[in-house]
Amino acid sequence: MGPRHVTPEVADALRGCDYVLAADKGESGVGDDDGLLALRRAIVDAHGGPEIVEVPDPPRDRSTGLDDRGYAAAVADWHAARAERYAAELRARGGTAAFLVWGDPALYDSTIRVVERIQNLGVALEFDVLPGISAPQLLAARHRIVLHEVGRAVHVTTGRTLAAAVAAGQDNVVTMLNPPPERLDLAGLDDWTVWWGANLGAVGERLVTGRLADVVGRIAAERAAAKAEAGWVMDVYLLRSG
Numbered sequence: 001m002g003p004r005h006v007t008p009e010v011a012d013a014l015r016g017c018d019y020v021l022a023a024d025k026g027e028s029g030v031g032d033d034d035g036l037l038a039l040r041r042a043i044v045d046a047h048g049g050p051e052i053v054e055v056p057d058p059p060r061d062r063s064t065g066l067d068d069r070g071y072a073a074a075v076a077d078w079h080a081a082r083a084e085r086y087a088a089e090l091r092a093r094g095g096t097a098a099f100l101v102w103g104d105p106a107l108y109d110s111t112i113r114v115v116e117r118i119q120n121l122g123v124a125l126e127f128d129v130l131p132g133i134s135a136p137q138l139l140a141a142r143h144r145i146v147l148h149e150v151g152r153a154v155h156v157t158t159g160r161t162l163a164a165a166v167a168a169g170q171d172n173v174v175t176m177l178n179p180p181p182e183r184l185d186l187a188g189l190d191d192w193t194v195w196w197g198a199n200l201g202a203v204g205e206r207l208v209t210g211r212l213a214d215v216v217g218r219i220a221a222e223r224a225a226a227k228a229e230a231g232w233v234m235d236v237y238l239l240r241s242g
Contacts, residue, residue: 001102001103001132001133001135001138001200001201001202002039002042002043002201002202003042003043003046004201005132005133005138005201006043006047007130007131007132007133008029009130009131010130010132010229011047011048011049013051013098013128013130013206014044014047014048014049014050014098014100015047015048015068015241016096017049017050017051017095017096017097017098018050018095018096018097019050019051019052019053019091019093019095019097019098019221020040020044020049020050020051020052020053020097020098020099021052021053021055021081021086021089021090021097022037022040022052022053022054022055022099022100023037023054023055023056023057023100023186024037024054024055024056024057025037025057034122034231034232035203035230035232036102036232037052037168037169037232038231039053039202039203039230040052040100040240043100044100049098053089053093053097054234055085055086055144056085056088057082058078058081058082058085059078060077060078061074061078062074062075064179064183066154071160075110077105079110079113079114079117080094080117082110082117083114083117083118083120083121084121086114086118087118087121090118090125092121092124094178099111099115101132102234103132103133103134103135104131104133104134104137105129105132106131106134107134107135107136107176108158108176108177112129115127123167134177135176135197135200136156136174136232136236136238137234138197138200138201139174139195139197139200139236139237139238140195140238141161141202142197142207143195143197143207143209143238145195145238147174147238148172149172149240150160152172153172154172154173154174154238155170155172155173155174156173156174156175156176157170157173157174157175157176158175158176158177158178159175159176159177159178159179159183159184160177160179162175162185162186162239163183163185163187166189171240171242172238172240172241173237173238173239173240173242174236174237174238175237175238176236178235178236178237179218180220180223180224181216181219181223182220186212186216188213188242189212189216189239190212190213191211191212191213191215191241192212192239192240192241192242193209193210193211193212193239193240193242194208194209194210194211194215194216194219194237194238194239194240195237195238196208196209196215196219196235196237197223197235197236197237198222198223198226198233198234198235199226199230199232199233199234199235200236202230203229203230204225204227204230205226206223206224206225206226206230208222212239219237223235
């Protein structure tokens with residue numbers, strides 16, 4: 001998502017706050033090499049928002065061999081460390097702060113949980129949540145499709161749990177938080193149709209659709225190209241049987 005996908009409500013809120021807290025995930029720790037942070041700056045500037053306060057993001061265990069329990073523990077530790085760092089900034093600065101969430105905070109985003117952790121650390125605060133345009137919404141718009149067939153359901157999950165969803169009988173699946181395609185378990189999905197997008201609404205946007213077996217190699221290449229162009233990549237896709 002980019003500057004054009006900020007709703008008027010969110011734009012008003014940005015102009016009304018004192019600063020935006022944003023994670024700096026760059027290796028230098030000063031924001032110069034974090035493409036997502038640069039995009040957040042562009043969004044805030046486009047809507048007349050305040051300064052961005054860069055908070056170095058704590059490390060996270062991203063080992064590929066973690067089981068479900070290990071993965072949950074790694075994420076919980078990461079959230080706790082983030083909350084500590086944000087709490088320190090809020091105590092020091094006071095005022096009205098904002099977090100600029102990628103997409104919509106209701107779908108596979110940790111910001112609300114982190115803010116609740118900040119409250120549990122004793123920081124006196126109240127917070128509002130404003131809806132945004134989600135990645136699945138933008139994916140459907142870019143491909144000019146409906147996410148489900150008439151009267152049918154759509155299942156939203158992550159790349160980590162895609163195989164389990166398919167094994168449980170899901171046949172129309174939106175997948176977020178994806179690793180590179182070569183790390184996904186796509187067994188038995190050759191004839192499924194995929195609608196894929198990366199960096200939607202931002203630098204490096206890419207779109208691919210087709211029979212999965214025919215386009216998975218192209219998806220891998222386009223994903224790498226998007227990351228090379230923007231310095232980061234986030235992708236989302238719909239997989240449908242039949």
